[in-house]
Amino acid sequence: MxxxxxxxxxxxxxxxxxxxxxxxDSKLDQTVDKLIGIDYDYGGTTTSGFDCSGFTGYVFKKLGMSLPRSSRDMFSWDEGKKVAKEDLRAGDLVFFNTNGSGVSHVGIYVGNNKFAHAASKGVTITSLNESYYAKRYLGARRVMDTDMYQKVAVxxxxxxxxxxxxxxxxxxxxxxxxxxxxxxxxxx
Incomplete structure (x- = not known):
């Protein structure tokens, strides 16, 4: 019984x-949802247009945290801890090699094996299993401590x-x- x-x-x-x-939705979800569909703009860091690191930095700034400007710097940032793909949680940063020369793209893991990012078609949510990104996945970094995660991603x-x-x-x-x-x- x-x-x-x-x-x-x-x-x-x-x-x-x-x-x-x-x-x-969590604060992270609410912040990302408001940005879906905004156009891609190389070097863009505002709602007028984002590149991948500009989008990621903008979201985290709205949540009260500053990140390095480029995807490459985010990947090697001392504050970020490596996290295995199977251990991803909402708010982790996911990195890709999209140009053949190392880290060149970043997104924000949002759960259910999906990530939000500024792609060439604009801000969108994509599956990590989508063949283009699955082949180019490099790793992930956890930049939020447990307290921040509880406040913004749960x-x-x-x-x-x-x-x-x-x-x-x-x-x-x-x-x-x-x-x-x-x-x-x-x-x-």
Whole structure:
């Protein structure tokens, strides 16, 4: 019976997270969404037009953080920690070699294996599995500490739902905002 209760609790938590994510985006999501469709402009750093690093820097400035200006400098920035592709979370920077000479493109990981970036067709969201980018992927850097990540990249209702549910039951529940996965640990 306890396993069934834990399963039902987990399912309810997962559904609550999914419903919450449909209505309340994180600050990162809200910032990126407002910029979708803005034209590409080489060297651009404003809503008049962005290049990839100009877009990335603009988003992070809106979130309260300054980044180096170029994708190459962002990739080698001491503040950024390497992160494996399978460990990406929203807000991580993803880098590509699009011109054959090392780091030349950057985007912002937004979850569900997708990243936001200023491409030649303008600001858009693209799958990391899209063949063009999959072949050119170089790596990722985590530039947000845990506190900043919680403030800007986690959807508010998801955090509240997990917190409320975890305090209402002896099971400890955690969720991963980027994937929506919920893990419930029961006391032994």
């Amino acid at each position: 306890r396993k069934v209760s834990v399963f039902l609790f987990s399912l309810a938590l997962l559904l609550a997270f999914q419903v919450g994510s449909a209505f309340a 959807e508010p209702e998801a955090v509240q739902a997990v917190t409320a549910s975890a305090t209402a039951t002896p099971a400890a529940a955690t969720t991963t905002a980027a994937t929506g996965e919920v893990a419930v640990a029961t006391p032994q």
